Amino acid sequence: MKIFTSLVLFTCLCFTGFAQQRPQHTQYVQNNFLLNPAAAGTESYIDIRNSYRNQWVGMEGAPTTYYTSINASLDKNDRNVVPPSKSKNSYVASEQTVNKNNRFHVRPHHGVGAVLQLDKSGLLRTFSLNLNYAYHLPLTKEINLSGGVSAGLMQYRLNKQDINMQVKEDPFVAGEIGNMNKFDLGVGLWLYSSDFYVGLSSMQVLRSETKSSNNGTVAPLQNHYYATGGIRLRVSNNISFTPSLMVKVAENGIYMVDVNAKAAYGRRFWAGASYRQKDAVAGMAGVFINHMLDVSYSYDLTTSDLSRVSANSHEIVVGIKLNNPQKTICPQWVW
Numbered sequence: 001m002k003i004f005t006s007l008v009l010f011t012c013l014c015f016t017g018f019a020q021q022r023p024q025h026t027q028y029v030q031n032n033f034l035l036n037p038a039a040a041g042t043e044s045y046i047d048i049r050n051s052y053r054n055q056w057v058g059m060e061g062a063p064t065t066y067y068t069s070i071n072a073s074l075d076k077n078d079r080n081v082v083p084p085s086k087s088k089n090s091y092v093a094s095e096q097t098v099n100k101n102n103r104f105h106v107r108p109h110h111g112v113g114a115v116l117q118l119d120k121s122g123l124l125r126t127f128s129l130n131l132n133y134a135y136h137l138p139l140t141k142e143i144n145l146s147g148g149v150s151a152g153l154m155q156y157r158l159n160k161q162d163i164n165m166q167v168k169e170d171p172f173v174a175g176e177i178g179n180m181n182k183f184d185l186g187v188g189l190w191l192y193s194s195d196f197y198v199g200l201s202s203m204q205v206l207r208s209e210t211k212s213s214n215n216g217t218v219a220p221l222q223n224h225y226y227a228t229g230g231i232r233l234r235v236s237n238n239i240s241f242t243p244s245l246m247v248k249v250a251e252n253g254i255y256m257v258d259v260n261a262k263a264a265y266g267r268r269f270w271a272g273a274s275y276r277q278k279d280a281v282a283g284m285a286g287v288f289i290n291h292m293l294d295v296s297y298s299y300d301l302t303t304s305d306l307s308r309v310s311a312n313s314h315e316i317v318v319g320i321k322l323n324n325p326q327k328t329i330c331p332q333w334v335w
Helices: 001-014 092-097
Strands: 046-054 066-076 109-121 124-138 144-158 177-190 196-203 225-231 237-252 254-263 269-276 280-289 293-302 313-322
Touching: 109 144, 124 177, 269 293, 280 313
Parallel strands: none
Antiparallel strands: 046 066, 046 313, 066 109, 109 124, 124 144, 144 177, 177 196, 196 225, 225 237, 237 254, 254 269, 269 280, 280 293, 293 313
């Protein structure tokens, strides 16, 4: 099973038409920067996210994914406002921190960041490192637009030593095709306020190709497109409800729709649910421990045919906020 899973996943890299090539995440809803470089620098602090995902527990060779992301804003004006008061009304308190002398709540600024990711699927290991840049421009007093670009390197390695070959000259694991380095490029747009966001992005824009030295086999990267949107509804002074939607489309025509909903209390605790079309349903929960640390966990219930041979999926995310003079506990901009 381990060899079979690895070869199937690796074949997906070599041909268009089988599956998406990027790792699956459930908690992207609290780190949209993963899928859209334009989201870099949205907040005024340095945001660091560390994640571990164990997918399809019980299946030999099932995917496990690790990532660390970091992004920060440069020259964002709300770094110098006074910290929020200890009012019980957290939303009013946050609004009181805005510098009323500014025409815009956020002035034009830059965002920078990086994402390091390691994905293991059986005998196949994928490593990627991307650097990101975004420019944020206020359109009105409340609404902002940013555009971003991501560039980096993707490395695929197949552990050939653990494969018992039926055909010794199999082109998919022979020669250079087992170890590939590819250049990655992504672009995105992010329209946002404190109450809504809409994002469009495309990852793996360049069709980086690798040719085998023995048969000319081509392994192109597929372009992936993401469209997302969410709105924060303030139910009361301390409770908010945020429904969101994500549509993912691969170049080969494969698409997936995610529907998410999340409720937050006092900007300290949150819980939510997600439905991934023809794949899984998930429950999520998190706590903002203080202005530096937050932790969240999600559990996916597999609804596809894989549920017959595997258990479900676990994902944990630990967030760290640095250079946070406002002592912001929960992100001020919708996530």
